[in-house]
Amino acid sequence: MSLQFAISVTQLNHYYGQDALRKQVLFDINLQVDRGEIVIMTGPSGSGKTTLLTLMGGLRSPQEGSLKILGQELLDSIPDQMTLIRRNIGYIFQAHNLLNFLTVYQNVEMALELHDVTAEEADRRIREVLDSVGLSHRLDYYPSDLSGGQKQRVAIARALVGQPKIILADEPTAALDKKSGRDVVEIMEKLAKQQGCTILLVTHDNRILDLADRIIYMEDGVLMPRAA
Numbered sequence: 001m002s003l004q005f006a007i008s009v010t011q012l013n014h015y016y017g018q019d020a021l022r023k024q025v026l027f028d029i030n031l032q033v034d035r036g037e038i039v040i041m042t043g044p045s046g047s048g049k050t051t052l053l054t055l056m057g058g059l060r061s062p063q064e065g066s067l068k069i070l071g072q073e074l075l076d077s078i079p080d081q082m083t084l085i086r087r088n089i090g091y092i093f094q095a096h097n098l099l100n101f102l103t104v105y106q107n108v109e110m111a112l113e114l115h116d117v118t119a120e121e122a123d124r125r126i127r128e129v130l131d132s133v134g135l136s137h138r139l140d141y142y143p144s145d146l147s148g149g150q151k152q153r154v155a156i157a158r159a160l161v162g163q164p165k166i167i168l169a170d171e172p173t174a175a176l177d178k179k180s181g182r183d184v185v186e187i188m189e190k191l192a193k194q195q196g197c198t199i200l201l202v203t204h205d206n207r208i209l210d211l212a213d214r215i216i217y218m219e220d221g222v223l224m225p226r227a228a
Ligand SMILES: Nc1ncnc2c1ncn2[C@@H]1O[C@H](COP(=O)(O)OP(=O)(O)OP(=O)(O)O)[C@@H](O)[C@H]1O
Pocket: 016, 017, 025, 043, 044, 045, 046, 047, 048, 049, 050, 051, 052
């Protein structure tokens, strides 16, 4: 039963463009990710990794095949269902998309706005998650006063504060040096294990591959397994 999987993809195809310009970018993708599993996806630029990640995240509508997130089919689902699914997902992207006019604390707080938690509970969770990424001494800082690694740690805190069941991360270490890159992924891993959260992480960074339970490889829109 697909409910046991965090992510279940079956015979998924995806196309960009219309008519003569229509181009297939994902070919017959099949993938099952267990709850609590950490999967790293690698592969050359332009192979379709981000497209697959945004489909899984409910940020793009599936066109063909089946895509179930936490047992919910996303193909032909209505916008309200997509919104509900997105609440269970934490997103970490390379550009970290922090809002520069909000402090570290406020950036994380924003992620809780759609969640049904009291102000006290929100405050407790924000402080706790920022503490666990080592930023409790930077609550009132603005993103422009932080290093790349610190910004990425705020992005992780923001993704985790809502206690998502799934984290989707696209090149979270791309702008970081070796040490900070490993640090942020280790923090993600530790927090995710504590919360029983599933991680799907896209990277070109060979230095973090050993943190995965499983490595998968995308080439020319085709997904292949790879021994971890
Ligand atoms: N919005 C779009 N419209 C048309 N084509 C697109 C669009 N987004 C991506 N593509 C094309 O789809 C293919 C897959 O792109 P995608 O971004 O998913 O690859 P990727 O593996 O994530 O690459 P990278 O590692 O460079 O981010 C590429 O050929 C790309 O040019």
